[in-house]
Amino acid sequence: MIKLFVTSTYSKKEVFTSVDPDLVVYNCNELVTMNSKYGAPRLYGDMSKLAIINDGAVAIKDDRIIFIGTTDELISKFEFGKISIKIDATNKLVTPGFIDPHTHIIFDGTRENELSMKLEGKTYIDILKAGGGILKTVHKTRQAPLEKLVENGKKILDRMMLYGTTTVETKSGYGLTTESEIKQLRAIKILNKQHPLDIIPTFLGAHTIPPEYKDKSDDYVRLIISEMIPKIAKENLAEYCDVFCEEGIFTRKQTKKVLKTAIRYGLKPQIHIDEIVDTNGALLASEIKAIQTGHLLKSNDEGLKAMAETGVIATLLPGTPFCLMLDDYAPARKMIELGIPIALATDLNPNCWTESMQMIIALACYHMKLSPAEALTAATINSACAVQRQDEIGSLEIGKKADLIVFDVPNHQFLPYHFGVNLALKVIKNGKIVVDNDFST
Ligand code: NIG
Ligand code: FE
DSSP: OEEEEEEOTTTOOEEEEEEOOSEEEEEEEEEEOOOOGGGOOOOGGGGGOOOEEEEEEEEEETTEEEEEEEHHHHHHHSOGGGOSEEEEOTTOEEEEOEEEOSOOOOOOSOOTTHHHHHHTTOOHHHHHHTTOHHHHHHHHHHHSOHHHHHHHHHHHHHHHHHTTEEEEEEEOOSOOSHHHHHHHHHHHHHHHHHSSSEEEEEEEEETSOOGGGTTOHHHHHHHIIIIIHHHHHHTTOOSEEEEBBOTTSBOHHHHHHHHHHHHHTTOEEEEEESSSSOOSHHHHHHHTTOSEEEEOSSOOHHHHHHHHHHTOEEEEOTHHHHHTTOSOOOOHHHHHHHTOOEEEOOOOBTTBOOOOHHHHHHHHHHHHOOOHHHHHHHHTHHHHHHTTOTTTSSSOOTTSBOOEEEESSSSTTHHHHSOSSOOEEEEEETTEEEEEOOOOO
């Protein structure tokens, strides 16, 4: 038995514990710790600093990391023979679990038919105006019982976990009535209790104008403000509030109204901005001090500079322009140069359906010109910051949650290089092996 002083560099929480680990991962060819100072997102050149330990080792007790170092140090610190679970990561890459900070997993019905419409040249807004897109999913989701939404969500979470995601933010937004928005948020709450993944709930009642409020969008905003937000806050069903601010959807003024009310009720603000048209969303995001913003394909320089100054996180969603077959991707390189914190997410929804953060890392490299190291930073510590969980997750440090991935590749450059397949061999969530794709043992 060895006495260890376990501290988290983030929370400054100091816990005295005397423990033997119950699980170790050792001989890691590359152990990407992402060791992150001061709990802030990594900016500029720091996005490339992965704090790699070669021949690295991690020791875990219960759900926490109690040791990080080299394999030699591990062996000299603990009685190796006594440790019950030992994972030999020879020739393997080990990283923090992915955090997917922007998704829409609670829905019913699928939209595979829309691909042929896109191939015919129909835009996202054309499809929505024709009653497809979000509105089609709203129609199906309203009819679905709560149990069906839970069942659908579970399938998605299972697959996310298989691909290495250990924490996920997800939104309502396919109900658009008080009752069915609450139904979606309840499904998230149930899944958070039942599923190994940690889920952060966001209220997105302002996702689109429901058919009953066609041409009466201000009335719908009033419903969100006067009924939905108070009820959702009272039942403690959401941590964040999001709005789809876009030409023909919610205006800047409406977005402000919704988010200001949300803030008064204790919800934290997020915005979908500048996806199709530049509505000056980036400036709005910095005025409202959004924690994170999604899309930003069309954001102007003034808005981006304001985001850099206020530290609003740009959560980039390259799966969406990929599925919409757009030429433009968010200007990630410019954002890094300006000092904007960048995170990556799948944006999983019926228009853009991938559970794989590995795929998103590949798209970020090939289409937005992030380096593999920058993309991995954006998918771990920076996405932890996007959901304000950087004290607990996003890097492998003593005292933090033991959420990590063992990849069947020798180094992090392989993640985008060998693309379109699942490279995760084992996934550890809260100190437990939740995925084992290793059929060799
Ligand atoms: O972030 N753009 C708005 N909302 C989602 C898409 C939702 C849908 O098409 O069902 C997004 O891409
Ligand atoms: Fe989205």
